[in-house]
Amino acid sequence: MSGRKALAYIMGAYEHPLRLAPDKSVAQLHAEVAKGALEDAGLSKDDVDGYFCAGDAPGVGALSMVDYLNIKPRHIDTTETGGSSYLMHVAHAAQAIAAGKCRVALITLAGRPRSEMSGGGTIARLIKPDQPDMDWELPYDTPVVSMYAMVAMRHMHQFGTTAEQLAWIRVAASQHAQHNPNAVMRDPVSVADVLASPMISDPLHRLDCCVVSDGGGALVVVGEEVAKQLRRPRVRVIGCGEFIKGQDAGRIDLTCTASARSGADAFAQARVTPQDIKYASIYDSFTISVLLQLEDLGFCEKGRGGAFVADGKLISGVGKLPVNTDGGGLCNNHPANRGGITKVIEAVRQLRHEAHPAVQVPGCDLALAHGTGGSMATRHGSATLILERE
Numbered sequence: 001m002s003g004r005k006a007l008a009y010i011m012g013a014y015e016h017p018l019r020l021a022p023d024k025s026v027a028q029l030h031a032e033v034a035k036g037a038l039e040d041a042g043l044s045k046d047d048v049d050g051y052f053c054a055g056d057a058p059g060v061g062a063l064s065m066v067d068y069l070n071i072k073p074r075h076i077d078t079t080e081t082g083g084s085s086y087l088m089h090v091a092h093a094a095q096a097i098a099a100g101k102c103r104v105a106l107i108t109l110a111g112r113p114r115s116e117m118s119g120g121g122t123i124a125r126l127i128k129p130d131q132p133d134m135d136w137e138l139p140y141d142t143p144v145v146s147m148y149a150m151v152a153m154r155h156m157h158q159f160g161t162t163a164e165q166l167a168w169i170r171v172a173a174s175q176h177a178q179h180n181p182n183a184v185m186r187d188p189v190s191v192a193d194v195l196a197s198p199m200i201s202d203p204l205h206r207l208d209c210c211v212v213s214d215g216g217g218a219l220v221v222v223g224e225e226v227a228k229q230l231r232r233p234r235v236r237v238i239g240c241g242e243f244i245k246g247q248d249a250g251r252i253d254l255t256c257t258a259s260a261r262s263g264a265d266a267f268a269q270a271r272v273t274p275q276d277i278k279y280a281s282i283y284d285s286f287t288i289s290v291l292l293q294l295e296d297l298g299f300c301e302k303g304r305g306g307a308f309v310a311d312g313k314l315i316s317g318v319g320k321l322p323v324n325t326d327g328g329g330l331c332n333n334h335p336a337n338r339g340g341i342t343k344v345i346e347a348v349r350q351l352r353h354e355a356h357p358a359v360q361v362p363g364c365d366l367a368l369a370h371g372t373g374g375s376m377a378t379r380h381g382s383a384t385l386i387l388e389r390e
Helices: 026-041 062-069 085-098 134-140 144-159 163-177 191-196 259-270 287-296 305-309 340-352
Strands: 008-015 050-052 075-077 104-111 199-201 215-222 235-245 279-282 366-374 380-389
Touching: 008 026, 008 085, 008 340, 026 062, 026 104, 026 215, 050 062, 050 085, 062 075, 075 085, 085 104, 085 215, 085 235, 085 340, 085 366, 085 380, 104 340, 144 199, 144 287, 144 305, 163 191, 163 287, 163 305, 215 340, 235 259, 235 340, 259 287, 259 366, 259 380, 279 287, 279 340, 287 305, 287 366, 340 366, 340 380
Parallel strands: 050 075, 050 104, 279 366
Antiparallel strands: 008 215, 008 235, 104 215, 235 380, 366 380
8 A cells, every 4th residue: 555545446447348339328328337337346226325427418417317327316416528527527526425425426428429420520519509609619610620630730830740650649549459359440550551541630630530439438436435345456546637728818729738737736636746657548539639638747748749659659568658558539439429437447447457468557556547528729628537556
């Protein structure tokens, strides 16, 4: 035991095995991942007294899901910051447990964008026009991928980053995904393959973009008293950080993300540094997303992300910092077009030493999970967790 204080423990983690679920409702997927995570922890739905969900939950969010799951929580949280919501939920669950608001917190995510033929990042998002700034943005009908392409182009212009360097992020993901039987795309690819794939929005190619998939995941967060009663490896939450970055009244910096603040807060609370981390789960909606977050989290200097990710440096067993050993959103799974919860799930696998043997990080005892939601080109939320094996 390290002597660092545990804020809470993640004792249940479950990722839905399906990537295409045309015969299931979103509510059913939520229920199935909830059941899986509770069974993984050795608990039942009757033990749940805290429930956390975000905008992917159907109906009236928590109101509908609590009824559908037939649970009786005395604490709920519906924080919505896109893909970063579920990492914030872990932090908020820890806070609620510390405040005595609940003992067993259930967090769920699920969606069917692949079955519903959603275009993910290649079409404009359906946003209500009465939201701030939307009256000025919606007429341009900008797809998400185009906004991230703008971020990538700016990074290339400012720091000399290359398309080949971005491609290495996809190469690393594919090297890991080949060992994941549930991944959408399991075939390893080369830098040349990425660059030869169709250009979607310059400079981002098709293989620079994440997959679109059905599925979901769930987590169970508990306090120390409950954790000690369960027969599972204990994964301690020792650091949390969250931040929202907007456009600063037009003074937006396209190459800086909210990760800089959320990461700094999480590392300070955990009393560790980026150099201490053995494994990192980094939100990968696009390859440029990973590069920016690695920089802003402090794994390398700003502008040096291209060199940091090149030549296989993110591949488990090859590079110094294994990243997204399940294949990530680029190859494995991006349920509900918001895959934040899967970042925590793979970090838990690594810390339990339950990842695939080909990608398991030897002696993994300290991991980072990080998510973003929204768009790095406009407004986005960022959440960072530091997790430790007890």
